Amino acid sequence: MPVISPSKTPMPVADAKERAKTFREVNFGYDPRRAMQEADRCLRCQDPTCQTGCPVNVPIREVIHLTSQRRFDDALALIKRFNSLPGVCGRVCPQENQCEGRCHVGDRFGPVGIGYIERFLADWERLHGSQPVEKAEPKGQKVAIVGSGPSGLTAAGDLNHMGYDVTVFEALHDAGGVLRYGIPEFRLPKDVLDDEINALVRAGVDIQCNVVFGKTLTLDQLMDEMGYEAVFIGTGAGLPRFMNLPGENLNGIYSSNEFLTRINLMGAYRFPDYDTPVKSGRRVAVIGAGNTAMDAARCAMRAGSEEVTVVYRRSEAEMTARVEEYEHAIEEGVQFKWLNNPIEFIDDGNGWVSGMRCQRMELGEPDEDGRRRPVPVPDSEFVLDVNNVIVSIGTSPNPLLSRTTPGLDTTKWGGLVAEDDTGQTSREGVFAGGDIVTGSATVILAAGAGKRAASAIDTYLSQKRGEAAEA
Amino acid sequence: MFEILHTRQLTPVTKLFEVAAPLVAKAGRPGQFVILRVHGHGERIPVTITDLDPQAGTVTVVIQEVGATSKMANALAEGERFHDLAGPLGEPAPLREKGHVVCVGGGFGAAAILSILKGLKAKATHSSAIVGARTAELVILEDRLRDAADALHICTDDGSAGFKGLVTAKLEELITSGEPVDEIVAIGPMVMMRAVAATTAPHGIATLVSLDPIMIDGTGMCGACRVTVDGRTQFACIDGPLFDATKIDFDELVRRNKTYRDEEEAALHRYEQAHCRAEEAAAAATRP
Known part of the structure; x- marks a missing residue:
């Protein structure tokens, strides 16, 4: 023993x-x-x-x-x-x-x-080598999955396994969603992602890239013209948020989505072998302390920056990043400035950011979500020298979906309304899950939503088959 | 992969591509754009739609060589393929039902106003087109523009064709000629769009221009294309590409478009060297 x-x-x-x-x-x-x-x-x-x-x-x-x-x-x-x-x-x-x-x-x-x-x-x-997966009898019903991130791929895998005819539509040129453009190679090698996606394709899932939902194809086209009997919408979190501070559009200021997309999806860290460039100057500030901020900070270190500083208006205790990412970032030399809030970006005279004016904060009374609200310390302003800034303070819903897809109820923050247990939206046969419903969350929560929706779609389509058989 | 069914060299640096993309051809509207990738390691570049044929399932675009990626694109021949093509992206041009719309195309911007002119024609809205080029040989798509617009005015810097002078001079002449002008749509180099905005502002005529900031995804996800319009940050990919010309912070846009100037120069140099080597090798291979 x-x-x-x-x-x-x-x-x-x-x-x-x-x-x-x-x-x-x-x-x-x-x-x-x-x-x-x-x-x-x-x-x-x-x-x-x-x-x-x-x-x-x-x-x-x-x-x-x-x-x-x-x-x-x-x-x-x-x-x-x-x-x-x-x-x-x-x-x-x-x-x-x-x-x-x-x-x-x-x-x-x-x-x-x-x-x-x-x-x-x-x-x-x-x-x-993988074991062959047994697949249920074909059910003869088509399901469209919109978005190939964690919720979409999970729903696609489950529905395909149940015997449905599944097509995944992806807006970008490669499948994977945030797993492709957001999570860096050093945390999730793209070979691993490719293998898991290829396994789904081998099992029978059809993936169509370069299809922008609402633009290239609409919900009505999918359901009325193309014969999809159910649709799962998992289009992700959407627009990067900025702070609306003076100087925020100076050259050298990125959203974390842009910085990470350049590096992960477009391969900018291998420029010029890949055509897309990225700027990661000597000193980089990352604003925010979630998982995306950690990914951006650690990418900046690898892209050649010497000093990378995470600036967060709350303290370490309120940070939302996963512990392992935080620890790895510290080990790799990323610095952290807790309780500091940027208030202005400074122009170097040529339109490039050269500094970030910050003020120190202290924690006040708890706010609605129970975290203590940071409040500015009077007369505490200082300037942090920077060559690049990466704004990583979350996302707001992409208006593309609501503009192009009428008839789906949205919440007051602009996400899709969907039942928690089933992903059922306000329209029959249309289900949704992942960040488009919950706002920015984690890969596995999105996968969980995709899984529950797959099961609800199966229930819905089984019922439809039953009705068709009776008629 | 998206097959190139037909090409036409319009000028030494401008090439027209008719590409098989049935879904985009069906869904596209005047004023929208597509994102292209030339090869598997390539950039995503936004290109304005020149024409759409939903029956044939084709999208026509015109690409002008400015850097390595556009040179690689223009080296593609009929029968070859774009690695990726996604669209239609952006908001369509608002096509007036009545009145008189003047579309101004500077350089290869003439290709971008074609779809809008055709859209206006379909609505039987009165339209004029003003296109400008340095010299007569660089005027592009004259036949198609003449067919789409009710009146076509060609301007050349050297007077070798049509009006001798800038498009803005012709535009001023048209506005003050007595014929009412209700809207102006200008697409072309940034300096030209700015000059058009300055020309029309005193007359108070609604003027739209199509912006081409740096983009990656083109679907609102990255924020690279943010532009300041009327003091507010907008994303050109989902809020544009057409904006009210009088409200755009052009200085900011010009500056932001220079972000990767060093990298673009390096990429171009690298491309040209590789291209030279390839040509030398080809020449050596054919030598007896």
Whole structure:
């Protein structure tokens, strides 16, 4: 009987100084020995709270048990019944708030590394070839999925598996949505994403890129002319928010969406081998402290910047980034200025940003969401020298959808109204999920919404088939 | 992949492409644009739609060589393919039902006003076109413009064809000739659009220009194309590309468009060197 380690099996990582200069993946992943060693730490609780913490309800206890028995193929097959994107989710889920956050081992010793094990299983399949997936009898009904991000791909995978004829429409030239344009190579290698998307295509999902929903094709065309009996809308969060500060349109000021899209989707870090350039000057300030801000800051380090500073108007405690990303950013040399708020961008005389005027903040009374509201400290202004600024303070809904698709109810912030359990929108046969419904959230929450919508679409289309059979 | 069914070299640096893109051909409206990529590592570049044929399923665009990407595009021949084409993007031009609309096209902007003129013709709205070029050989699409507009005025800097002078001089002449002008749409180089705005402002005639800031996705996601219009930040890709010319912060736009000047020069240099080497190799191969 091997000795069970009380603490989590460490993830081998690239040296921080080395990795801060390249886009190669930071975490190397477990080998079989480490994966099994970590799986042995699971207590196999009677009441597996880890599973209830998973937005797609993966039977984690069973997966871990199969892993500890070296039944990696079976373990992965089990995950895949619940999650089409294990290689992605094993890497980018905020496990500390979900499965691992509820692990009973974690009460005393640090939780079982569920994310690391999931990632290992997905990588094992990539190395050793995949098992054919059995598919249900064709149902003869067409479903359109709009957007190929985590919610769309998950819905597509599930519906295809159930026997529906699934087409995914993507606006950009490559599938994956935020997994493609937002999450950097060093956190989610594009080969991993390609493999998981290719697995869906091999299983029968049709993916059409360069189709802008509402522009190239409308909802009415899909449903009335092209024979799609149900549509899932997962078009993502939308427009980058800016702060409306003086000087915000100076050269050198990016939204995090633009900075990350240039690097991740367009390959700008490989300019001139890729045609799209990006500017990442000597000193870069990133405004905001969410996961996207961490990605932008860490990309800036790798794109050649020497000093990258995250500026956040609240304190470390209110930061929304995932712990691992934050720790990795610190290790790589990203600096943090808590309780500072930009108020103006300064022109270098040639239209380029050269400085950012900030004021110090302190935390006041809690606001509506329970976080203490930052208030300015009088006479605390100072100028931070910068060559580039990356604004990463979230997104607002893209008006493209509401302008081009009438008849769908929207919320007061402009997102789509959809039932939580089913994704049902205000129009029959139309479902929605992911950031377009919830606002900016996580990959796995979007995947969960795609999963629930797939199940609701199945219920809806089964009923339609029943009615057709009776008639 | 989007097959190029037909090309026509309009000037030494301007080329017309008729591309198979049935969905875009059906959905597109005058004034909108598409985003193109020439190859798998390529940039996404916005290009205004010149013409649409929903029956044939084709989209016509005209590309002028300014940098490496547009040179690569114009090296493509009939039967070859654009790697990507997405659209139609942006808001369509608001086509007046009545009155008199003057469309001004400077340089290869003449190609961009064609779809708007055709749209006006379909609504039987009275239209005039003013197109300008340095010299007669650089006037493009004259036949198609003449067919679409009720009146076509050609301007050349050297007087080798039509009116000798700038499009703005011709425009001023038209406005003051007594025939009422209700709206002006100007598309072309930034200096020309600015000059048109300055010409029409004293007359108080509604003037729209089509902006071409740097873009990536073209769907509102990145914010690269933000322009200040009437003191507010707008995204040209989803709020434009056509805006009220009198309210645009042109200085900001000119400046923002120079963001990647160094990289663009480097890319062009690199492209031209590779191109020279390829030509030398081809010449060497044909030498006896």
